[in-house]
Amino acid sequence: MRMTFMLPAFWLAAVGYPAAPFALAAEPQALTLTQALQRTLQHDATLQAFPYQLRMAEAAQLQAAVRPSPELAVTLENVAGSGDSRGLSGAELSLSLSQQIELGQKRERRLELAQGQSQLQRDNYELARLEALANTTEHYLQLLRLQQLRQWAAANISREQALLNTAQLRSNAGTLLDADISRIKLRLVRSKITLADINQAIESRRYRLAAGWNAAPDFARVSGDLAALPQLPPLSILQSQLQHSTTLQRYVTLQRIAQSQLRLTEANSQADIRWSVGLKRNEATNDTSLLLGFSLPLNLTDPNPGQRRAQLAEQQLMAMQQQLSATQLSLLLQQQWLALEQLRGTVQAIDTLLLPEAMQLRQLSLSGYQQGQIDLLSVLSAEEELAQAGRDLIESQSNFHLNLLQLERLTGQPITLNSTEPVITAEKNND
Known part of the structure; x- marks a missing residue:
């Protein structure tokens, strides 16, 4: 999966940073x-x-296809007795070959069950693969969010330092109280503490991201930006994708396994026949004869009534769980879709209304302060409004992508629709 990001120039201007340092991908x-x-x-x-579990499942299929082996029996009677049976005089030697014949398609049922269990392993792998990729993407997005918060915090410090320099010039001229200088310094210290906390969180998140591939982080940062919001497919398309998702397909596999187990139990309830053929040698009469045999167990009652009933209940349980899960996931998908649409509106409102107003308020307040028309508290309030608007934008963009990730988790499909806005392009490598 690949994400390509573009950062709006307006936000760069709002936080006081040039556009050039944000060519991150290179x-x-x-x-x-x-x-x-x-x-x-x-x-x-x-x-x-x-891979090892899949090999085990393949071995189980191979074992399920094995047929019963023939048996060779040798019997020696009337030996080491007395009279005419002294020594081997009256010995009777029987040599026979027997074979069990499975009835009720037992071999086919075993193969059917083994194939279903193999498919379950593949479904489990696909779910684990999607979960691992989703976890990595989530850590990646969180690290990206922290990186942008670091830029936001650095921009706040830069503006507050500039304000402190201006205030110190006024203080030197005797037009500003020392308490006002201390107030700006206090805010600057808090901003530096926030930046230090963000840097510590970035280091922690780097290690959490690299833990996904069991290694120490060998990268300084991740590339990208959160401002690119892809357009969402219609809800009907997402609902259709959900019906074909691995999560729901796994329930189908579990139903098939339960059905195969029931069929195998029914097949095992049918008795197998055994035939045999051989020769018999009588030393006393010097005669040789042919032996023929046939046996069939008499199952007067069902040998597996409890097992059959339990497997039938399990099959019905799987069907009910599939239906409940499909309904629950469908409602959750609709909730995520609505939340994403709301977050898109929130991001747009902050970007086009709140942030420009906060930026204008700061500029007007700073200009009035420099002319002595506005007190310091008004300037600090304007700075706080701009800082909060910038953080709200980053958090809303981050929440959009995290909710989008949950939507992709549900459907198992990346959101790749084109948009007039900068978009995230996702390429999924099949392995």
Whole structure:
């Protein structure tokens, strides 16, 4: 999966940063989402176990196809007795070959069950793969959010430092109280503490991201930006994708397994026949005769009534769970879709209404302060409004992508529709 990001120039101007440093994708040591996902697929501990489990499932299919082996029986009678049976004089030697014949399609039912269990392993692998990729993407997005918060915090410090310099010039001229200088310094210290906390959180998140491929982080940052919001498919399309998702398909597999177990139990309830053929040698009469045999157990009652009833109940349980899960996931998908549409509106309102107003308020307040028309508290309030608007934008964009990730988790499909806005392009590598 690959994400390509573009950062709006307006936001760069609002926080006081030039546009050039944000050509992130070409920077060395900047990890891309594609690289992170590839490393996860190659080195995730859970995924590494599945090839062995698939081999075990294939071996079970091979074992299920084995037919009963023929049996060779040798019997020696009337030996080491007395009279005419002294020594081997009256010995009777029987040599026979027997074969069990399975009735009720037992072999076919065993194969059917083994194939269903193999398919369940593949479904489990696909779910584990999607979960591992989703976890990596979530850590990636959280790290991206922290990086943008670091830029936001640095911009706040830059503005507050500039305000402190202006205030100190006024203080030197005797037009500002020392308490006002202390107030600005206090805000600056708090901003620096916030930046230090964000830097610490970035380091922690880097290690959590790299833990997905069981390695220490060898990257300084991740590339991208959160401002690109893809358009969502219609809800009807997402509902259709949900019906074909691996989560619901796994319930179908479980139903088939339960049905196969029931069929195998019914087949095992039918008795098998055994035939035999052989020779018999009588030393006393020097005669040789042919032996023919046939046996069939008499099952006067059902040998597996409880097992049959339990497996039938399990099959019905799987069907009920599939229906309940489909309804629950459908409602959850609709909730996520509505939340994403609301978040898109929130991001647009902050970007086009709140942030420009906060930026204008700051500029007017700073200009009035420099002319002595506005007090420091009004300027600090305007600075707080701008800082809060910037953070609200980052948090809303981050929440959009995290909710989008939950939507992709439900459907198992990336959101790749084109948009007039900068979009996230997602490429999923089939492995």
